[in-house]
Amino acid sequence: MQLAMVGLGRMGANMVRRLAANGHECVVFDMSPKAVEDLAKTDGVTGSTSMEDMLSKLSKPRAIWLMVPAGVVDKTIEQLEPHLEAGDILIDGGNSYYIDDIRHAKRVAEKKIEFVDVGTSGGVWGLERGYCMMIGGSDKTVEYLDPIFKTLAPGIGTIDRTPGRPENKGTAELGYLHCGPNGAGHFVKMVHNGIEYGMMAAYAEGLGVLKAANVGKHAGEIDAETTPLRDPEHYMFDMDIPEITEVWRRGSVVASWLLDLTAGTLAQDPELSKFGGRVSDSGEGRWTIKAAIDEGVPTPVLTASLYSRFSSRGEAEYSNKLLSAMRYAFGGHLEKKS
Amino acid sequence: MQLAMVGLGRMGANMVRRLAANGHECVVFDMSPKAVEDLAKTDGVTGSTSMEDMLSKLSKPRAIWLMVPAGVVDKTIEQLEPHLEAGDILIDGGNSYYIDDIRHAKRVAEKKIEFVDVGTSGGVWGLERGYCMMIGGSDKTVEYLDPIFKTLAPGIGTIDRTPGRPENKGTAELGYLHCGPNGAGHFVKMVHNGIEYGMMAAYAEGLGVLKAANVGKHAGEIDAETTPLRDPEHYMFDMDIPEITEVWRRGSVVASWLLDLTAGTLAQDPELSKFGGRVSDSGEGRWTIKAAIDEGVPTPVLTASLYSRFSSRGEAEYSNKLLSAMRYAFGGHLEKKS
Amino acid sequence: MQLAMVGLGRMGANMVRRLAANGHECVVFDMSPKAVEDLAKTDGVTGSTSMEDMLSKLSKPRAIWLMVPAGVVDKTIEQLEPHLEAGDILIDGGNSYYIDDIRHAKRVAEKKIEFVDVGTSGGVWGLERGYCMMIGGSDKTVEYLDPIFKTLAPGIGTIDRTPGRPENKGTAELGYLHCGPNGAGHFVKMVHNGIEYGMMAAYAEGLGVLKAANVGKHAGEIDAETTPLRDPEHYMFDMDIPEITEVWRRGSVVASWLLDLTAGTLAQDPELSKFGGRVSDSGEGRWTIKAAIDEGVPTPVLTASLYSRFSSRGEAEYSNKLLSAMRYAFGGHLEKKS
């Protein structure tokens, strides 16, 4: 079927490629004419010079998929809305806050424009693996877009079906799911990313414990302001972290796609020399914790993983200075320099 | 090759089956004659009536694999040791503390008996999937036992090789790894389980946030001692948790074997009606945190996942009473009954 | 000076008593005529039968202090506003969210009504000890109300002045502080309560560790699904928690007013028999974490203390069931019943 794509970054462009390669007709637009031009060389893809131009190339009802940074979704909708009509469909497939979806849906509903929010996971691998999609919107519109979702999704592929789950139960095993009304798609995606933070931190902390399993060899260097290691002989292991991540890939309880990627990275750069350890966080981790707090549901693991990222960027510095200042004030403890 | 197995529980018996099915000769013993008898019906498996009987059926150097509860390893080694000779090999494949391995290895080394510690992951699925093994011991002995490890391990199977990793780099991609000297095997397994705790908690917390995504529907019931939900309209989602775990299995960043199992469980028992929510913990989670503390490495996520289990069993009750008592003391706040 | 008080609960009524006892003229109103009647017996206190009646008894500019639940501040301001004039002063002294202050201030500023937000700490002890007040608003209005704040505040009392702090530096050492523009008062109060949560949890957890210092005496009861205690002889202490809190009150680093109260409570009810351990949370703890997340500042301790309260109320139950379900799925582990 026909779909317009606004925003041709890494995600948007690859999604168009996957759609076009499977017979869908794509009309594309981006603020960068170069990005449009490049993609328009693909069979089945039509470029456009402006949003109006793009809209004029679509048959009604028009389906427009936004794949733009969360920060410009508002502005993009504002620009599109005057040109849209009842029955047209706006899809926000980016990393938007589900609370904005609820607002956007309410806004465009006044003109009987349909709104669909799609949380899209897959990153740079989606073109090849397919995109896992979590969808919010009305039954009618989500069903209407089914051909699009089916193509973008991974499908069952080589992954075993879940034993006990009826085959006719729906699309989830194809890699996309209609999660509920507007906002539900990005809500589920938000929590997905919250879990992702937690899993990443679980691996990172565990591998950190393995990395330091040789501290007993350096125990003599520790001074009076730090607890001496009582049993240095218990920490004499020089662990081969890349090979440990490799061995866990088969048969262990912690096997996962994230582990596969980690093993791949460590195989090529065992010391992670390219990275400084300042970890960014996008919105979903923060939003997950805010939702958990609103709900009154404890999420200590997910929150700890978010805070580790804050700390990695030096955001605890003032608090840490305060701790040193207090130690000095009550005990005369001087801070060690390194 | 020939191997003796002591301890024919779920793990030990299945490992024998996998070995025997692949041409190894197994001599088995268990405190329960019935367990021995049952397993001895398998081709390639010889039962024995006592440890001495078992030892007498082995050619030297004898290799004896212990698959007994961590609490009886000491006693079992004490019973075996007098009957062993220089060159014989003792393998502890259970869930032992790596610090005990170091002690055991030192002890039997006095008689030139070899000791090997093997952390074994795979649970009830190992017979079919193979066991992921993390091994500690001397190069010579671990190499000698290679045929055993190769058979127990999953092998490469259908899982893609790690891109960039040389093919001749070693056994890790077959699912077993010689991690270092004695203790290294169980150290790596310990951390594996620590990570497992963290991953499990990441999923459980995230799904908990999804489960409560409909609290806005019940907002009116909340009373004065609890913060009212400011925006109930943001929490009106009745999420289908089983289908959400299913959709994440393909193409998402959080895909994993644990997620596969979770989806399978929820497909059959969406309300988890069989479980009360009192979560046990075996030693590895605790030991991982103790190691992290000795090393001075922060593990907030792994620790939070351990504490959630403690709390699930009511172990925070006294602390919680104290909190209520303080609130009453300074603010006259009365505890809500439910 | 003259002040109207709306809301004669525990806090509001006691504040009026403290003001009236020190020569201020108070006009009071509450939804409960009984509460008004009771308090109006106090010298210097005038009751009123409605908000209009109350306003009519005030000379201009009128200063009205709201001491009502956070949930009814909006409604109360709506009722008052039509009767107020330029120059009148609205003070919200309750437990409001500072974000609401910003909104309220903006709203009433349209009619040139002044708004002041006051975070008030002191609980049931304020009448006697005085109230610690954190104030947001314009310089002019906060200065105008200074006589009120000075009376409500504790004053220097018997607590030593901070060495090195100039005597003429401002009111902070009297127990009240103009923290900044509107919202600043409740922002500081919010964080005050966040810290309070953390301190309370620090005591509660520590005392919990002391309470369980005799687990070695019961070590035999532990079964296979739980890690056995390796060194029961290290946990043979029956600690006298009430006396331990008492001894820390003098000369220790952890001495505090909260500890004084805790010791007082434990002296009278060592087993805390009146409490079930379901700990409520009011909004400030949650809001503190949300602010920290917006700021990107890690607050692991404050967050953990909030989550402990959630868990104490059973809010982790679904997550815990999931953990048990996963353990069963991969390892066949059955949940222990108690």
Added chain:
Amino acid sequence: MQLAMVGLGRMGANMVRRLAANGHECVVFDMSPKAVEDLAKTDGVTGSTSMEDMLSKLSKPRAIWLMVPAGVVDKTIEQLEPHLEAGDILIDGGNSYYIDDIRHAKRVAEKKIEFVDVGTSGGVWGLERGYCMMIGGSDKTVEYLDPIFKTLAPGIGTIDRTPGRPENKGTAELGYLHCGPNGAGHFVKMVHNGIEYGMMAAYAEGLGVLKAANVGKHAGEIDAETTPLRDPEHYMFDMDIPEITEVWRRGSVVASWLLDLTAGTLAQDPELSKFGGRVSDSGEGRWTIKAAIDEGVPTPVLTASLYSRFSSRGEAEYSNKLLSAMRYAFGGHLEKKS
């Protein structure tokens, strides 16, 4: 009464001064002859040139108080033991691990030497304020040493007695307590310090949130890899942290001695310019968590406060690099440089 003091550092020397000033007879020794010489100028203090010399100056039964670093207690006891006799008393008043006390007590008991462990809080303020002491040992010996404890302790002083606590209940309100058999003293001190960590972190985190309350003013600087602040207008406060700590000292729920010290430090160095934010930890925090884990008691707040210190020293760096590496692997996210 007579007491020998071994170790004349900040703590030991001040304790001798307090004892001598109150009529006790002190015989002192330190590895540094200068330290002995200086202190011996004090009335009531006798220096000694060796441990033997010191012992020879004592009447039997001899009471020797060790105030040496935890790391040299073992060696010191080894040196003293051959010269001691049945009935002599060894007191370890340092920061020892209670598990070492149990071992030391057992060892010297073979010669009928009495052992007493004393956890001592008070830091550099103890000379003036008195020392809070938590004591482990036999009833007989602890009672025998009562005059020493009574002098070192703060006494009731100006702090109100706990309402409802019988006056004749024991020494706790004087600032010292016989907590139980050997090890109990340092166990209670260990937990005291664990609580101290938690309280310090609660203040430090809360003040950190206040410090960053102006992030809305810098919101424009935030880039694509970081979540934009949704409501910058909510974070426009330049908080006066020194004055905020001052105002909380009177009438608030978070008043404490630690807060007094913090206010004092901030009054003189508002920007904490002397500190880099690398926070040391002595053993007690770590030991508290290990005890909690052995007991199965959750201590999320105390643990988080320990981990913050680890992280402040860069101990999470490897884990953080792993997180960045994973983000790059699945999403192509590049790490921001600052």
